[in-house]
Amino acid sequence: MYTSCSTHVFQLPLASPTLKPATTTNTYLIHSQDQVMVVDPGFDHPDNTQAIIQAIHTLGNPTVAGVIFTHYHKDHSPGARGLAKLYSCPLYCHEREVDELEKTICPLTVARTLKDNERVRIGEIDVRVIHTPGHTAGHIALYVEDDAVLLTGDTVISQGSTWIGPPDGHMATYLQSLRHLKQFPASLIGPGHGPIIHEPQQAIDWFLSRRLERERQILSMLSTEQPVSVEQLVADIYAGQVDPDIIWVAEKTVLAHLIKLVEDGEAVETTDGQQAADRNRAFLIRGA
Numbered sequence: 710m711y712t713s714c715s716t717h718v719f720q721l722p723l724a725s726p727t728l729k730p731a732t733t734t735n736t737y738l739i740h741s742q743d744q745v746m747v748v749d750p751g752f753d754h755p756d757n758t759q760a761i762i763q764a765i766h767t768l769g770n771p772t773v774a775g776v777i778f779t780h781y782h783k784d785h786s787p788g789a790r791g792l793a794k795l796y797s798c799p800l801y802c803h804e805r806e807v808d809e810l811e812k813t814i815c816p817l818t819v820a821r822t823l824k825d826n827e828r829v830r831i832g833e834i835d836v837r838v839i840h841t842p843g844h845t846a847g848h849i850a851l852y853v854e855d856d857a858v859l860l861t862g863d864t865v866i867s868q869g870s871t872w873i874g875p876p877d878g879h880m881a882t883y884l885q886s887l888r889h890l891k892q893f894p895a896s897l898i899g900p901g902h903g904p905i906i907h908e909p910q911q912a913i914d915w916f917l918s919r920r921l922e923r924e925r926q927i928l929s930m931l932s933t934e935q936p937v938s939v940e941q942l943v944a945d946i947y948a949g950q951v952d953p954d955i956i957w958v959a960e961k962t963v964l965a966h967l968i969k970l971v972e973d974g975e976a977v978e979t980t981d982g983q984q985a986a987d988r989n990r991a992f993l994i995r996g997a
């Protein structure tokens with residue numbers, strides 16, 4: 710069953726092979742008049758497809774106007790295959806997400822690409838597309854203006870924290886996207902994972918401060934003489950608290966912070982970023 714977020718927005722948490730502590734990915738239905746848009750169909754499993762069909766039935770069987778993907782990751786997108794067998798509807802994503810998405814939803818293809826600030830009509834309402842790169846290059850959020858509901862994909866989640874995996878993920882861009890989202894007067898956030906967030910501004914501020922705190926912590930662990938590797942930093946920061954299955958996620962996110970410090974002129978890399986494995990890449994504080 711779904712949870713009603715607002716007049717037009719419904720949330721379905723569906724099982725997916727996502728990252729711990731989350732075990733589900735949220736699919737959203739945006740419904741107005743005789744149309745419904747599916748946002749992030751999730752992982753491709755018959756039970757998930759069935760749950761989405763059931764929810765559409767409960768809404769009175771509106772026409773499926775399309776599927777919009779916040780981003781291509783495999784816990785958010787391949788469920789489109791199950792839906793495509795039943796509904797012939799167009800698939801939408803940001804123009805910078807098409808190549809990766811089409812690999813994940815193969816053999817399906819994207820019918821229309823979306824740009825920042827464009828509006829998509831669903832029944833009687835408009836949904837605004839917000840380009841929020843950082844988690845992936847073509848990640849988007851959606852703002853349902855009539856309900857003041859912001860669907861944030863993985864830019865803001867309420868279970869675990871967003872990971873940033875270079876080179877597709879980029880920390881400075883991610884922080885800009887968080888600040889951009891703050892400009893929308895949302896009364897609630899429908900995140901990509903976890904329950905509805907009722908205090909959007911505080912949640913976004915928390916994500917921003919958490920990232921900036923981590924950045925300062927990493928900078929404080931670097932020295933001017935002895936290069937410190939990503940592997941060492943992860944060991945010291947997380948002190949064995951990260952599940953070994955997802956240690957690569959911590960490594961990617963720490964690397965994303967280090968790349969930002971290099972871009973900001975605060976650190977330098979002593980390894981060849983093109984050649985070295987993520988965990989072996991090493992950094993120094995940039996001397997005065």
Ligand SMILES: [Zn+2]
Binds near residue numbers: 780782844863
């Ligand atoms: Zn993701």
